[in-house]
Amino acid sequence: MSTVAITATTEATATAPAGGVWPAAQLWGVVLVVPYVLVFVVFVLYPVCYGFWIARRPETYVNLFDDPIFARAIVNTLVFLIVGINLKMVVALFLSNFFVQPRWWIRSLAVLFILPWALPSIPTILSIRFMLNPEWGLVNAVIFRLTGDDGPNWLNDPTLALALAIVTHIWKSLPFWTLILISGRLAISKDLYESAAVDGATAWQTFRYVTWPSMRTLYLTCTILSMIWTLGDFNSVYLLTGGGPADLTHVLATLGIRYLRLDSVDLSMAAIVVALPLVLPLIYFMMKRLSR
Amino acid sequence: MNPRAIATEAKLLLIGIPVFLWTILPVYHMVLFAISPKDSAFAGNLWPDHPTLNNFAVVLQQKHYYLNHFWRQLSNSLVIAVATGAITLFIATCAAFAISRLKVRGGRIVMNLALFTYFIPAAFLAVPMYRTMGLYGLLNSQWALILAMVTLASPYAIWVLKQGSDTLPEELDEAAYVDGASALQLFRLVYLPLMVPSLVAVGTYALLLAWNEYLYAFLLLSKDTEVTLAVALGNFLAADDSPWELLMATGLIYALPPAAIYYTFKRYMVGGLTEGAVKS
Numbered sequence: 082m083s084t085v086a087i088t089a090t091t092e093a094t095a096t097a098p099a100g101g102v103w104p105a106a107q108l109w110g111v112v113l114v115v116p117y118v119l120v121f122v123v124f125v126l127y128p129v130c131y132g133f134w135i136a137r138r139p140e141t142y143v144n145l146f147d148d149p150i151f152a153r154a155i156v157n158t159l160v161f162l163i164v165g166i167n168l169k170m171v172v173a174l175f176l177s178n179f180f181v182q183p184r185w186w187i188r189s190l191a192v193l194f195i196l197p198w199a200l201p202s203i204p205t206i207l208s209i210r211f212m213l214n215p216e217w218g219l220v221n222a223v224i225f226r227l228t229g230d231d232g233p234n235w236l237n238d239p240t241l242a243l244a245l246a247i248v249t250h251i252w253k254s255l256p257f258w259t260l261i262l263i264s265g266r267l268a269i270s271k272d273l274y275e276s277a278a279v280d281g282a283t284a285w286q287t288f289r290y291v292t293w294p295s296m297r298t299l300y301l302t303c304t305i306l307s308m309i310w311t312l313g314d315f316n317s318v319y320l321l322t323g324g325g326p327a328d329l330t331h332v333l334a335t336l337g338i339r340y341l342r343l344d345s346v347d348l349s350m351a352a353i354v355v356a357l358p359l360v361l362p363l364i365y366f367m368m369k370r371l372s373r
Numbered sequence: 374m375n376p377r378a379i380a381t382e383a384k385l386l387l388i389g390i391p392v393f394l395w396t397i398l399p400v401y402h403m404v405l406f407a408i409s410p411k412d413s414a415f416a417g418n419l420w421p422d423h424p425t426l427n428n429f430a431v432v433l434q435q436k437h438y439y440l441n442h443f444w445r446q447l448s449n450s451l452v453i454a455v456a457t458g459a460i461t462l463f464i465a466t467c468a469a470f471a472i473s474r475l476k477v478r479g480g481r482i483v484m485n486l487a488l489f490t491y492f493i494p495a496a497f498l499a500v501p502m503y504r505t506m507g508l509y510g511l512l513n514s515q516w517a518l519i520l521a522m523v524t525l526a527s528p529y530a531i532w533v534l535k536q537g538s539d540t541l542p543e544e545l546d547e548a549a550y551v552d553g554a555s556a557l558q559l560f561r562l563v564y565l566p567l568m569v570p571s572l573v574a575v576g577t578y579a580l581l582l583a584w585n586e587y588l589y590a591f592l593l594l595s596k597d598t599e600v601t602l603a604v605a606l607g608n609f610l611a612a613d614d615s616p617w618e619l620l621m622a623t624g625l626i627y628a629l630p631p632a633a634i635y636y637t638f639k640r641y642m643v644g645g646l647t648e649g650a651v652k653s
Contacts, residue, residue, distance in 0.1 A: 109556045110477025113467035117527060118483060120464060123509075124502065124524040125490050131508075132501035179388050190389055192636075194396050199635035201585040203606045204624025208403040211617055217415045219402055252399065313494025315588045320607070334496035338588075341500055349500045356497070364492040371488055371532075 136350035145351045150339070154331040154352075157243055158312070161332055165247040166307050169255055174300060176255075177262035178292065198256040206320040209249050210236070239329035242322045246330060250317040254310075258303055265299040266292065302370055309363050312356070403628075406621035415617075428622035437619055439609055442597050450584055450601040450627070453515055457522040457583035462576045465527045466568070469534035470560055474546060484535065491528035496588060498525075503592045517593040518601070522586060526579035533578075537571035538564070574641040581631050602627045 145151050180191050197205065212219045213235040221232035236242045269292065277287045315334040318324065324331040324339060331339060333356050340349035408424045430436075435443045468487075472480035502521055503512075511517035541564070549559045565572070584603075591604045600608075606627060609620040 106475045106556055107477060110471040110475035110480070113471035113475070114477050114480065114483055116464045117468040117487070117531065120520075120524055120527060121483075121486055121490065124505070124520060125486075125493075125498070128498065128501035128505040131505055135501075135504070176388075176392065179385070179392075182385060184385065187385070187389065190393060194392065195635075195639075196396060196400055196632070199632045200400065200628045201603065201631055203585075203587050203603050204403055204621065204628050205399050207606065207609075207624065208399045208406070208621065211406070211621075212399065212402050219419070222416075223419070252395070256396075309492055309494060313496040315496040315499075320587070320610075323610070334494065337496065337500045338592075341503070341592075346500065346504065353497045353500075360494065360497075364489065367492050368485065368488055372485060 132350045133354065135347050136354045138347065141347045141351045142355070144345075145348050145355065148348070150328045150331060151336065151348075151352060153329055154333060154336045155356075157330060158332045158334075158356075160243065161247055161250070162308050162311060165250060166304060166311055168247075169251045170258060170300065170304050170307065172251070173255055173258040173262050173303075174296070176259045177266045178288070180259065180263055181266055195256045195260070197253050198260075202253055202316045203320060205253070206249055206316055209245075209252070210321050213245065236322055237326050239326060242326065243330045246318045246321050246332075249321050250311065250314055253317065254307070258307060261303055262296065262299065265296050269295045302367075305363055305366050309360070309367065312360060403621050403625060406618050407625045408622075409618060411616070411618050428618050429626070431619055432622050432626065437616060439605070439616065440619065440623065442605070443602075443623065445598050446600060446602045446605045447626075449515065449599065450603065453518055453522070453601060454580045454584040456519045457526060458576045458580035460519065460523045461526040461530050461579035462572060464523065465530035465534055465575060466565070466572065468527075468531045469538050470564055472531075473535045473538035474541075474559070474564060475556065484531070487528035487531050490524070491532065495525055499588055499592055502589070506593055512593060513595055513599060515594065515599060518586075518590055519583070521589045521593060522579070522583040525589075526582050530575040530579060533575055534568065534571050537568055541567055570641055573638060577634060577638045577641065581634065584631055 180187060180194070213221075215221055215232065215234040215237070218235075220235070224230065224232035233241065235245060273291045274287065277291050282290070313334055314332075315338070318330060318332050319335045319338070322330045324335050328339065333352060336352050337349040340346065340352065405419075405421055407428055408426065409418070409421050410423060410425055410427065413422055432440055432443055435441055468483065471477045472484055502524075506512050506517045506521070509517075511520070545563055545567075546559060549563055554562065584601075586601075587603045587607060590601045591607060594600045594604060597605075602623070606620060606624055609615045609617075
């Protein structure tokens with residue numbers, strides 16, 4: 082028995098020197114990896130295939146493109162991604178430089194600053210929604226007190242409502258990206274900043290020639306990852322505007338639920354299939370980056 | 374202080390004060406509503422004139438139509454979050470150990486499938502998942518939500534654990550082997566103790582993900598006694614004359630445990646997240 086085991090071991094180490102020391106390693110490996118593979122097959126692979134099957138008929142796509150709400154949702158999603166994410170990342174980059182300043186009050190503020198990320202989104206987004214209520218919301222109460230005029234009906238105007246959904250999204254996820262960029266910023270050698278100061282560099286020059294070159298790759302990765310996650314951000318839109326007014330603020334993430342409510346699952350799946358050319362390159366980019 | 378230093382401090386304050394207001398305002402508004410009597414909250418006051426804990430008493434005693442099942446829903450949230458955390462931890466630890474230490478054949482493919490799942494926007498998978506849960510006969514069972522959350526949480530969990538596990542030295546395995554340990558003994562006695570920080574990060578991540586989840590929860594569960602507190606909060610939106618002050622009090626109770634957990638494990642969370650989310 083033991084001889085067999087030893088031969089098997091030498092063979093295993095010969096073929097795979099980096100691991101598999103145990104004779105039974107492969108067997109145990111399979112046993113241990115099976116639970117996840119099962120979860121993947123039953124709850125990812127099968128649903129995805131089923132989804133494609135539901136969305137297989139060409140008429141579905143004709144109906145989908147005939148629906149003005151779908152076109153509007155695509156535009157909204159693009160605005161959300163292009164304007165919202167870039168705005169958020171620029172602010173996060175700016176704040177990452179602010180939060181590394183050595184001051185006691187900035188350290189305390191940093192602890193507080195994480196709060197939007199640490200709290201669940203439902204109560205906080207609903208709180209923002211009430212703040213914006215035209216009749217008794219806090220925002221319009223303040224506007225009335227300061228100007229004596231009634232404030233706008235924030236969530237009843239499609240453009241304003243979408244803008245506010247983007248603001249809500251930024252409020253919620255800004256801390257996370259700032260934290261990531263702070264860790265990137267802290268990895269830059271302090272000597273570089275000291276020599277820049279000695280050379281009399283301005284704040285902009287320091288950023289342009291010291292901070293940015295080291296942060297560029299991280300910043301790009303963060304932007305792409307944030308775009309992928311934002312495509313799945315259901316809460317910021319659904320809980321704030323519910324897709325309204327008149328279904329004009331839907332994004333791809335909420336559109337699926339709208340079609341489900343209308344009892345057209347095929348449209349809901351087709352909308353996702355149509356979005357794949359947008360999503361897959363982003364996913365491919367991230368996979369390349371992470372599996373290096 | 375020379376004038377230049379004062380100017381720098383002023384500039385920092387000019388950034389710090391707006392950041393403070395921006396961060397705190399929605400949270401302050403939530404607390405303000407939660408501790409105000411109904412008429413005062415709706416008058417648009419910036420400051421609680423008559424702070425009261427009455428709203429919390431109403432919530433805790435379930436004395437409102439919307440809150441008939443408050444305690445039940447709170448415990449549903451807890452059970453689902455804990456189950457998701459435990460099952461994710463189990464599945465992900467096993468898979469990461471098999472891929473990283475035992476170098477199981479096809480491990481790279483499994484890792485890539487997991488990563489791919491991690492990058493599918495969660496809302497895109499919701500409708501197909503909802504339909505298949507129906508086919509499996511799991512709809513309206515809490516298992517549907519637990520399994521869905523495990524599906525969403527385990528890819529990232531496996532990835533973080535694999536990253537952590539890859540940094541353990543190869544010699545450990547060889548030494549354990551020379552000492553006559555079996556693969557499972559290596560797993561139990563060497564691997565698990567060394568991985569504790571990553572395990573804490575991953576378990577907390579899965580737990581919070583499930584506790585905070587809204588979309589999947591409202592799709593997969595529907596009975597008032599079965600839903601999580603997240604869904605119950607969303608149900609307040611059903612009517613225009615909802616008791617917002619009670620909603621905010623309930624929301625505060627719902628928000629406190631995850632915030633406390635987050636701040637307690639922040640060291641682990643931020644480390645794991647930075648490592649996991651982005652590697653430049």
